[in-house]
Amino acid sequence: MVKINETSTPEKSSSDIKGELSYDDKVIEKITGIALEQTRGLLDIDGGFISNIKNKLVNTDNPTDGVSVEVGKEQVAVDLNIIVEYGADVRRVYDDIKSTISREINKITGLDVVEVNVRVVDIQKKEEFDKKSTSLQDKAQDVTSSVGKSASKGIDKAKDTMKSDEEPARVK
Template sequence: METTQIKSTLTYDDKVIEKIVGHALENVGGLLAVTGGFFSNIKNNLVNSASVTDGVSVEVGSKEVAVDLAIIVEYGKDIPAIVESIKAIVSQNVDSMTHLKVVEVNVNVVDIRTKEEHEAASVTVQDRVTSAASNTSQFVSEQTEKLKETVSNTVDSDETAK
């Protein structure tokens, strides 16, 4: 029996590698966020639309990958150690899933925040509007109940007076 050699090519879209990198970074200690820059941040501050690929840029070759990241780190943490963790986890995840070699990880620290500052900055306009709508709805319900009580008491006192 003769075996025929089947030719094939395997390529990865940049978005695929960006997602692998983004998911790999989710549990790096001291890393508060990977940020996508001004317009991405505006979009994310308006609505809850953060993507795992925000702030991740890659160049994918046939056998190698270069990664660029823009990050926000937690105040008081060892930044070079965080970057070493990032390099290790990114390289390991990309290699295990694609067999591509990560040859470069460029990290730009764009901000440093306490956890409290980061949580406060992460509240979106959508969150604020939702909260305001909920509070308004609750207020209207309470006022409606008060009005019903007042009307009921007025009707009762009118009937008693007759």
């Protein structure tokens, strides 16, 4: 009987492999911004003057605007400037923000959120906020759309006129 020597290489577990996992600040900022999108009473995270001008000019969906973080090897600190909906209990909004940020960052990265600083920079009614949030790009699209509709109506009218000109006259 022939005996075959079997040699096996022991598999390395992930704990035997050296290395380091780290996160860019913008990753934590993005997690924070996306996580807060559904917070009741929170109208916006305010990115400051330049960011607000940029957002007035074009539609941008940058969830990192207005979010500032400090990321360590095991912990995170978050700073936000927010706009709150008029009538909302700001303390409840703050508590929701803290628990949402802490839960989502820990779930996704394993990092512990040790500090969340929130500064309320404005309070607005939802209608007022929606009106102010219309960008120049939105306004330009509205104008373009109405011009396009008017042009289509004009073309249709011209076609109808041309068809009626082609019909033989009923009277001489």
